[in-house]
Amino acid sequence: MKNQPLKIVIVGGVAGGATAAARARRVNANAEIILLEKGPTVSFANCGLPYHLGGEISDRGQLLVATRELFQNRFRVQVHTGYTVDTIDRAAQTVSGHTLEGATFSIAYDKLILSTGSEPLRPDFCNVEANNVFNLWTLDDMDRILSCVKTPECRSATVIGAGFVGLEVVEQLARRNVSVTLVERLPQVLGPLDAEMAKMVELELVRHNIRVFLNASVSKLHTTDGKVSTVQLANGESIATDLVIVGAGVRPRIELAQAAGLTIGQSGGVAINEFCQTSDANIYAVGDMVEYFHGVLDKPIRVPLAGPANRAGRIAGSHAARPSSSGRMSPVQGTSIVRVFDLTAGITGLNERACNLNAIACRTAIIQAPHHASYFPGAKNLTLKLIYSPESRRVLGAQAVGAEGVDKRLDVVATLLHFKGTIDDLAGLDLAYAPPFGSAKDPVHNAAFVAQNDLDHYPRLVASNANLEGQQIVDVRNKAEIEKLPLPDAIHIPVDEIASRWEELDPAKPTVVVCHSAKRAHVAASWLQGKGFQTVYNLSGGMSIRKLTE
C-alpha cells in the first residue's frame, strides 16, 4: 500500500459526478475521494422535477436520491456542498475556488473528475424584471414554480419550447388545471422527431386543450406590476399569461475546463476518450458538459441526458480509481423518450432530417401496428418509423409514437443500433411473444419487412408526403374509408378486386397504390408489379400518415 492514498476530486454531483464518486470507492477502498458541489445537495433526480410540479410525484423528498449521509457513511466520500471551483491548476494538480460563505479553498488531486453539467439557455426576451418567469433546472427552480402555480391567481401558463422537458412541463401543468399555451420556434413540437411523427404528439396536446403555437418566436415579455402578463410573438399575436416557463435548450458548462486548456470538441462539449479522460489524462469529464461518440453519426455529439451521464460516471470513476479497469464508454445513439398525456413518443439513432443534413443516404418505412396481439383485449396502435441505409441496409434510426409499448420498441432498435444491425437483422429478431405482450410479428418486425420490401423492390415505397400529380393513383381502400378521408384523382379498386380488375389500369403509367396504412396497398402494388406494370410504388404509411403531412 502506498503511503499517500490516491486522491480523487470530483467537481459536481449531478450529471454523473455522484455516480463516479460511488463507483470510485467500490473499486478502490483506499483512495481519498472528495466531492465538491456548488449547489446545496449532492445530487437530485432532475428528470423527476416536472413530475413533482404536477403532483404526480407527490413527495418532494423522493427526488433527493443521493444524500450526503449515504455518500459520507457508505462510500466514505467527503462531501462539500456550496463549494464552487473557479480554477484548475493542471501543473500543480490543484483545484481552487470559493465557498458559499465566501471562504476560499485549494485542494490537490491525483485524478480529477469534472461533472459541471449544463445550464438552461436564457434567450434575450428573458431579460425582464419579473417574478413569474422560470427555467426548470434545479430543485430551487421547481420550488419557485410550484409556489407560483399554487397561488389562486395562477390560472394560465405559457411554456416556451416544445422539447422533451417542455412537453413534460406542459403535461404536468395541465394536471394542475392550469390552462397551458405552448410556444415553439420550429414548425413542429419535439424537434428531434420527424415532422409527421411529431404531428401525432401535437394532436395529442390539442386533444388535451393545450394551445399550441408553432413557427412562433417570442419577441417580448410584457410586464405588469413586476409580473409578465403577456407573451408577445413576432407575428404580432399576444398571449395573456400568469406564468412563463422557458425551455429553450441547454448549453454545456465548460468554462472551467476551457480555462484549464482542456480540448473542447467540435460539438461544443469537452472532448473525452472511451475512458472519459479529457486531453489531460489525469482529468476526466462526464455528463452534459462533454461530447459522446455517436454510433450512427460516427462523430461526437452532445447528449445532455441522464443515461449516458450515469454510464460515463461509472466508467470515469472506475478508471480514475483503478487505471487497470477495463470499462469503456460505448457509443451513444441519442435515445430519448417522453410521455405526453396518453401518448409516448421517442427516438433512437438518426431521424430523416439528420440523415439529410449529414448527407447520409437513407430511406424510411413507417408502419402502424397494435402493440400486442390484435385479438387480445386492449391492443393499441403504435406508429413506428424506421430509417435505413439503401446501400448497407443498416438501420440508422427509429421513432415511435403510441399509447403503449413505445419504450420497448425503441430499446430493441437502440440495442440493434449498438451492433450496427441491418433491417434483415431486425426482421429476424427472436422476441418474446405471448398475446398480452406482442405479436408473432412484432411491430419492429413489420417495419423491417416493409423496409425489406422497399429495398428489394417488392415494390418500392414512395414518401408519404410525395407529390402524386401525374401518377396513376390506385386507391384500394373501401368506400367508407374513402368517404372519410378522400384522395382526389385516384382510381378506386378495393384491394380484394385488384386481381380481377387490374386490367382496367394502364401498366405503362407510373403507378402509386394507396390504402389506409400501406398494408393492403402492398398486396395490390406487388400484384400490379408482378403483372408487368412498369413502375409501381406503395405510398409509405398510407393515408393515415399522409394526412399528418399536409
Added chain:
Amino acid sequence: MKNQPLKIVIVGGVAGGATAAARARRVNANAEIILLEKGPTVSFANCGLPYHLGGEISDRGQLLVATRELFQNRFRVQVHTGYTVDTIDRAAQTVSGHTLEGATFSIAYDKLILSTGSEPLRPDFCNVEANNVFNLWTLDDMDRILSCVKTPECRSATVIGAGFVGLEVVEQLARRNVSVTLVERLPQVLGPLDAEMAKMVELELVRHNIRVFLNASVSKLHTTDGKVSTVQLANGESIATDLVIVGAGVRPRIELAQAAGLTIGQSGGVAINEFCQTSDANIYAVGDMVEYFHGVLDKPIRVPLAGPANRAGRIAGSHAARPSSSGRMSPVQGTSIVRVFDLTAGITGLNERACNLNAIACRTAIIQAPHHASYFPGAKNLTLKLIYSPESRRVLGAQAVGAEGVDKRLDVVATLLHFKGTIDDLAGLDLAYAPPFGSAKDPVHNAAFVAQNDLDHYPRLVASNANLEGQQIVDVRNKAEIEKLPLPDAIHIPVDEIASRWEELDPAKPTVVVCHSAKRAHVAASWLQGKGFQTVYNLSGGMSIRKLTE
C-alpha cells in the same frame, strides 16, 4: 412469362403455412398457390385459445384471424380445408391424400411447403374412457373444454403440466372461479426457467389459491360414470377433480416428411437450411415440425412457438415463389414469455441448467430493480438473471420475472443475443429513459454491472444457494431485515459501519458478504477486498434470492 405458372403447394395452414401462402403471393403475382389444410379453418390464433377459455378474449371470432375469404380474394390462394396429405412423391412432384368426405386427391407441385405443425403428447394415463380429459390444441378442444367448464358441476380442475400453456390455462380457469390444482413432474413450474426464478412464479400461483404439486407423477385417472373423478399421483396422493387438462408437451408431426425420406435432424424436427429448404430443395418446411438453428447453443433445436413459425413462413414463401429472394432465417434464441396472474416470467437464450448440460462454462448474476425510476409512482420490482461466459464475457441468456417491464428486458437481451453481445455491450446500451419508462441505469444495465464486477473480481459472486459453512459470513443488513429473515452464524455489521468496523473481521478467512439484494453487500465486500482480505465473495442476489433456493 412462362406458359405454365409456378405451382406452389402448402400443406398445413397453422404454424407458418398461411404466412408462407400470403407471402408467396406478394412476391409472385403469377404463381398458382394451393393451401391444403386438414382442419376446418385456414389458420387460427392458437396462442389465444387459453384466453378465450377464461373469457379474457370474449369473442371466439377474434381467434379466426386468417379467413378463407381473405386468402381466396386478397391473396388468390386456393384453399382446401379438410384435405389430409398422406404421401409425397418427390420424383413425380405430387402430393396425394384424402378429403374429409373420403375422396382422394393428387396434386402436382413445383415447390412444396410443409407446415404440419405439432401435436400434444398424450401420456399413458390419458388412455381412459372419459369425457372430461382434454388437451388444449385446437379450436375444437377449446370449445369442448369451455362447454365442460360452463356446466355448474364443474367446480374444480386439474392441469397436468406446468409449462407455458399449462400456466396460461391455470390462470384462465381461475378467472372462471374454478378451483385449480396444478400437477408437475419436475421439481419446479416452468421447466425452461432456472429453479429460483420459477419459484417466484410458483409463489404467485399459491398466492392465487392454486394448489401446486411438484415432483408429482400421475399414475392413474380414476373414472366415475364416464368422467375422471380423481387424479391419482405416484406418491399415493389423490386429487378430486371435475375436469382434467393435460399439457405434457408436444411432438412434431414429421411422419409425412419422414416417409418422403426428408432428413430429420438430431433434435427430432425436419432439418432445414436458412431458406427453410429441407434436404429436397423443392420442399420447404416451417413451424413446429422443423428444427431451427439456436444462436447460443450453436446447434439446431425445436422451438414450437408462433414467432419463429411466422418468420420461417415468410422466408419459405419468399424463396419458394422467387428463388432469388434474399431473406434468410435468423438463428433463434428460444425466447418465450408467459403472464401468470400479476406476474410475467420469461427467458431468452440458455438457462444455467442448459449451460451445464451442454458443458458450456457460465456464471450468473441475479438482480432486483424497480421497472422504472424508483421515485416515480408505481415502480414495481423486477428480478433479472443473467447468464454469461466467464471466458468470452458473452451473454448466454437471461430470465426475468416481475409485474411490469419483463417483456422489454427480455427483448433487449434477445436482440443482444442475436449479435452475440457481451456483458460489456449490455452495460453500454443507450436505452430510452424517462421516469415513467425506466431508470438512468436500467435493470439490464444493473445486471451487466453485477456481471462485470463478478468477472473483474470487484469482487467475485458466490451462488445464491452456496453452502456457507466454514466461511466468515458478514451480514450487512439492518436489524429489522435480519429479524425478518435470519441468516445463522453471520457476523452482523451494517453496511454503513463497515468502513469503521472492518478490523473486527479476520482478513485471512474466506469471507462471504450478504445483504438483501447484493447491492449493499457489493459495497461492503469491495471495501474488504480493498483492505486486503484474501478471499471475499458477494452472495449473488442476496437473501431475497437465497430464500427462494431453500
